[in-house]
Amino acid sequence: MRNKYRRKSGIGIISIMVLCICGIVVFKSVELNNRKINVKSQTEELEKKIKAEEDKSKEIQNYSAYIETKGYIEEIAREKLGLVYEEEILIIPSE
Numbered sequence: 001m002r003n004k005y006r007r008k009s010g011i012g013i014i015s016i017m018v019l020c021i022c023g024i025v026v027f028k029s030v031e032l033n034n035r036k037i038n039v040k041s042q043t044e045e046l047e048k049k050i051k052a053e054e055d056k057s058k059e060i061q062n063y064s065a066y067i068e069t070k071g072y073i074e075e076i077a078r079e080k081l082g083l084v085y086e087e088e089i090l091i092i093p094s095e
Contacts, residue, residue: 066072077083084090 082090
C-alpha cells in the first residue's frame with residue numbers, strides 16, 4: 001500500500017513541477033513579446049528621427065552651397081546694404 005501511495009505522490013509532484021515550469025515559460029514569453037513590441041516602436045520612432053535629421057542636413061548643405069554663390073552675395077548686398085551696379089538707377093518711393 002505504501003509503495004502505490006509513493007508512486008502516485010511522486011507523479012503528482014512531478015506534474016505540479018512541470019505545470020509550474022510551463023507557467024513560468026508562458027509568463028516570460030508574454031513578457032518578452034511585450035518588450036519586443038516596445039523595442040519595435042522605439043526603433044520606428046528613432047528611424048523617423050534619423051530621416052528628419054538627414055533631411056535637415058541636406059537642407060543645410062544646400063543652403064551652405066547657395067550662400068557661396070554670387071547670386072546670394074548680390075541679393076544680400078541689395079537688400080541689407082542698398083548697393084547697386086554702376087549702370088543701375090535706384091528709385092526710392094517717397095512716403
